[in-house]
Amino acid sequence: MTHITCDHCGKQLRSRQDHFVVKIEVFAAHNPAEITEADLEEDHMEAVSQLLREMEDADEADALEAASHHLRYDLCPDCRRRFLRDPLNKDSIHKFDFSEN
Numbered sequence: 548m549t550h551i552t553c554d555h556c557g558k559q560l561r562s563r564q565d566h567f568v569v570k571i572e573v574f575a576a577h578n579p580a581e582i583t584e585a586d587l588e589e590d591h592m593e594a595v596s597q598l599l600r601e602m603e604d605a606d607e608a609d610a611l612e613a614a615s616h617h618l619r620y621d622l623c624p625d626c627r628r629r630f631l632r633d634p635l636n637k638d639s640i641h642k643f644d645f646s647e648n
């Protein structure tokens with residue numbers, strides 16, 4: 548049995564009910580190999596599958612630059628809730644702004 552821990556707080560995830568997965572995709576908006584606004588106006592899934600096919604054809608080094616980055620995190624219920632409330636962790640960046648206004 549594998550032991551999975553929360554990637555945020557390190558708590559052990561004992562059961563499936565405790566285990567949530569966050570997947571994040573990061574890609575350059577200006578990259579011509581990536582999805583364009585025109586693609587988005589068309590069928591989105593088709594654009595994505597075409598992109599995947601193009602990436603399979605691409606050089607491995609090129610692909611690394613152009614590719615979207617897929618991040619995957621295992622989270623406990625508490626961290627999942629925290630993530631959904633503040634996916635970019637803005638709270639910690641702006642927390643000093645909350646002083647007397």
Ligand SMILES: [Zn+2]
Binds near residue numbers: 555624625
């Ligand atoms: Zn956690």
